[in-house]
Amino acid sequence: MEFERHLREIVDTMSEGLLLVAADGGIVMVNESLARMAGFAAEELVGRSCRVLDCDVCERERGMGEGAWCRLFAEKSTQAKRCMIRRKDGSYLPVLKKQSLLRDASGAGLFAVETLTDLSELEGLDRKVEELSRLLCAEEGFHGMVGGSAALRRVFDLIERAAGSDAPVLLTGESGTGKELAARAIHDLGRRRGGPFVQLNCAALSESLLESELFGHAKGAFTGAHRHRQGRFEAADGGDLFLDEIGDAPPAIQVKLLRVLETKSFERVGESRSVRVDVRVVAATNRDLGRLVAEGRFREDLFFRVNVIPIRLPPLRERLEDLPALAEHFLRRLAGHAGRAVPAVTPEAMAMLVAHDWPGNVRELKSALEYAFVVTDAGPLEPRHLPPGLSRREVAAACPPRTPPGTVDGDERRQLVEALRRAGGNRSEAARLLGVSRGTILNRMRKYGVDSRHVLAF
Incomplete structure (x- = not known):
């Protein structure tokens, strides 16, 4: 028939990879999409064993063939499955594989027809959805970082400068100061924003699991390694890798991290073949790495490699002028989720918040406001609504008696109230009217x- 003469052209128009495998496992034909996905030329694959693709699922299927090359030739059909194939350059590619068997007139199997769909873009979208879910409603401020204090503005400036470089960045600061948001901002503002943003907490896993998560492993590398696994470095190729709590990385992992930073290559667990990657590392820690280096608990050479661009995130107690804006931000988010009006914060409650030391920083503030939002009704948020851990004594210390009119302070307060009323509550406009900075208005x-x-209610 006419179409048979154009069969090769037809299969080469397919976006999916097509693989024709003989009963002995030899590759009979591939289309252009399959060759491109695998990184081979078509002539490099035809005539070779299908083992060249090193599919992790096929390794098990071949063990169930009951004398046949693989399970497909024994059972005549198999279900579609997700698997990993190895490309010519050694990298892994996630695919969805569908298989069927071509049989002769007697029913004997002739060829296995396999179609492979590239899932790498889908997995990238899955990571993006996960990242956006974590950052949901963090659209305010500077890439989710809320505040306008001088300390925070310096951080914003450093983030923008770091984003223009491919040099490693080290984010330091206490727990809850927003290091993850800062890392994400560096990625979103940088040249690699079109690539993946992958993150891993170095303190959350044992040494063996951390090594596998970072560098991946080949099937059979250890007990339970039934499939190939792509590591975070490989997943972040062309983008940024955020290593949180790097100060907790075990010494053996530190050695391997140093090698990746210096050579841009690594070996998967269970393999000796090097894999090259193009990844910018953004590290973070709440520990004093300089002290850990002095104590011999963190490699000095690794410290110098990750500390090229250091950025310190200030604790909340060093930027209390940002607290009203943060409180408003979190309460507005909570009200939006609950379908309620945004509660006002009474001056006494705000004074109580400002007087607190906030050892847990912005994360602790968020938790305190979530508690207050739950226990308050439709009225304003008062001191009695705040968590018991915030001592009432802080209110007395933070709320001096109201200054009577006629004094210098009284005139200053009256001018402040009048400016806010004229500005409709806009603090920046009130600052312009009084000829002072916005920070002075907040103070x-x-x-x-x-x-x-x-003020606007009266």
Whole structure:
């Protein structure tokens, strides 16, 4: 028939990879899509064993063939399955494989027909959905980082400068200061924003599991390694890898991290073949790496490699002028999820928040406001709604008696209230009217217990 003369052209138009395998496992034909996915030329594959693709699922299927080359020739059909194939350059490619068997007139198997769909883009989208889920509703401020204090503005400037480089970045700061948001901002602002952003907490896994997560492993590398596994470095190729709590990485892992940073290559667990990657590392820790180096618990050479661009995230107690904006941000998010009005924060409650030391930083503030939002009703958020851990004594310490009118402080408070009323509660506009900075407005609001929402209510 006419179409048989054009069969090769037809199969080469397929976006899926097509593989024709003989009963002895030899490759009879591949289409252009399959060759491109595997990184081979078509003539490099035809005539070779299908083992050249090193599919992790096929390894098991061949063990169930009951004398045949693989299970497909014994059972005549198999279910579609996700698996990993190895490309010519040694990298892994996730695919969805579908198989069927061509038989002769007597029913004997002639060829296995396999179609492979590239799932790498889908897995990349899965990672993107996961990242966006973590950052949901963090669209305010500077890439989710809320505040306008001088300390935070310096951080924003460093992030923008770091984003323009491919040099490693080290984010330091106490737990809860927003290191993950900073790492994400560096990625989103940098030249690699079109590539993946992959992250891993180095303190969450044992040494063996951490090595496998970082570098991947080949099937059979250890007990339970039934499939190939792509590591985080390989997944981040062309993008950024965020290594959180790098100060907790075991010494053996530190050695391997140093090698990747210096050579841009690594070996998977259970393999001796090097895999090259193009990854920029953004590391973070809440520990003093300099002290760990002095104590011999962190490699000095690795410290110098990751500490090329250091950025310190200030604790909340060093930028208390950002607290009102943070409180408003979190309460608005909570109200949006619950379908309720955003509760006002009374001056006494705000003073109580400002007086607290916040050892857990922004994460602790968020938890405190979630608690308060749950226990408050439709009215304003008052001191009694805040968690018991925030001592009432902090209110007395933070709320000095109201200054009577006629004094210098009284005139300053009156001018502040009038400016906020004229500005419709906009602190930046109020600052312009008074000829001062926005930070001064926030400081005076805390000093005199002034809440812009209450100002507008009168």
